[in-house]
Amino acid sequence: MTIAIQTDVLIAGGGPCGLMLAIELGRRGVRSLLVDPKPGTAFNPQANATQARTMEHFRRLGFAHEIRAQGLPPDHPTDIAYFTRFAASELARLSLPTAAQAVRQVRALRGSWSAAELPHRISQKFVEATLLRHAQACAGNDIRYGWRLLDFTEHNDFVQASVQPETAGAPVAVRARYLVGTDGARSMVRNRLGIAWSGATGVRRDFMGGQMFAVYLRAPAFYEAVPHPRAWMYVSVNPQRRAFLAAVDGRGEFAFHAALHDQEDGAAWTEQDARRVFAEALGREIALDVLSLGTWTAGHSLVAQSFQRGRVFIAGDAAHLFTPTGGLGYNTAVEDAVNLGWKLASVIHGRAPPALLASYEAERQPLARCNTSYARQFADSVGLFPATALLEEDSERGAAERRRDGDYLNAHVRLEFNIPGVTFGGRYDGSPIIVADGTQPPPDQANVYEPTACPGGRPPHAWVEDGRSLFDTFGRDWTVLVLGSDPPDAAPFRAAADALGVELRIVAVTAEELRSQYGAPLALIRPDQIVAWRGDSADAAAGVLQHALGGTVTRR
């Protein structure tokens, strides 16, 4: 077959991972072809939570404010609340800021939540549409929905693949320097490479373990039917059936997910079943339109045994599969793309050796194991919790049971939804491209994040003298932070960056407080906003930068 398309990176899959990768590459002048058999971005809501770290990446790329303006209206509460049935007794609640409050409050936050961005409750469908717009704005990106990756073979210097339009037309040959499979849970790329999963699957729980029935619905009457303050996420806890409901637009659209019992076959269920099961969870019937129906399986915590074979990579759900407790699947997928994007661009532009690419698996696979394990703990905490018939009894005993279960769920909701440690604390200790300095990072904890500049993690955030977020001062690619009132000369980093042809910005912040928080006057920040190195002198700048880029480039 004659080669019809030549590109740098072929991306199979236009979910959040593939789209984010196309943006990271496109913004750096790397050409990509993205194919996805769907007619366009997602119709169903899917993920509901964008974590603060993902919002930081959207901010780095300049569109966090566009994301925050979508989803729930600015004044819509983002609480997570538990009920026996949505219109019956409230058991527990975690109150969280609205989108408008988040923007105001974030400036005053310290410690675990010191950041320029807080989490945002928005359905994945809106995020994908925004990512698509920004991916299409990059001149070198060729985004083709309605096209599928059929096949590929890897060669020494390139990957040859065939892609085909879904509706009509013959397969087209593509030659790319790299292929990235962001093609979701059933990844054809992963299967073709013969990469197996490791981890747990098929875990059974009353909730978040087994088949789930998903209904995307419109029911504005819900708000009048529920006699409790508004929330973003509503969870029903009763012995008949466990379920949750996430507000999609704050005006009447919702994503409803109900746990199926062993003998039930959700695939055979109809709109009538959707209405019945929704009425059970609400505790009464209301008018609603069913927009779509589906099933999915909860109970996975799987990580691929390898993320790379030669010139072919897998990322996102193709590389790890979560139970959605904690809301980590899509967020981990986005950060895979962030990690791989700058590395592929550096290698393709000849500024780093191909060895840099091996650090993708070295960094992201342990993180995927860590995050799937957190999601599993959250699923055990809520899904193995037994809902008894007493919960709904109109008696003293029933009230006591509701108080007891409310205490449990109030503790659970803070465990699952207040997770700065998971959000900001992800680390790449042991990575071959991190220059360790012999210090130990704080212990890994889901609910606590201790800012540290120990190389391998997110740089500590601060608001700087001119009122900007420290992260807004960073360059697009590399940054050297020069901290304190009497810092060493950072010029050797400029010389080293110029010699390698990489973009580097030097940022001076005189505040002694930040110098002391960073534990050193100099820190090298990577393009994905990770501390690569910190130290007292820039004398070894050339070696440090080369190490962080995976070694020395051999020019051919």
Ligand SMILES: Cc1cc2nc3c(=O)[nH]c(=O)nc-3n(C[C@H](O)[C@H](O)[C@H](O)COP(=O)(O)OP(=O)(O)OC[C@H]3O[C@@H](n4cnc5c(N)ncnc54)[C@H](O)[C@@H]3O)c2cc1C
């Ligand atoms: C009910 C539910 C709730 C969730 N809630 C959350 C949450 O709150 N927070 C969170 O972080 N995550 C959540 N998730 C998980 C989240 O939806 C996924 O982790 C996320 O979509 C993964 O993104 P991705 O781009 O890796 O894969 P996907 O979004 O699955 O995209 C893969 C794409 O690849 C395409 N494709 C398949 N085969 C081919 C091929 N041969 N060639 C080309 N393209 C192909 C598919 O059409 C698809 O568009 C939830 C999931 C579910 C089911």
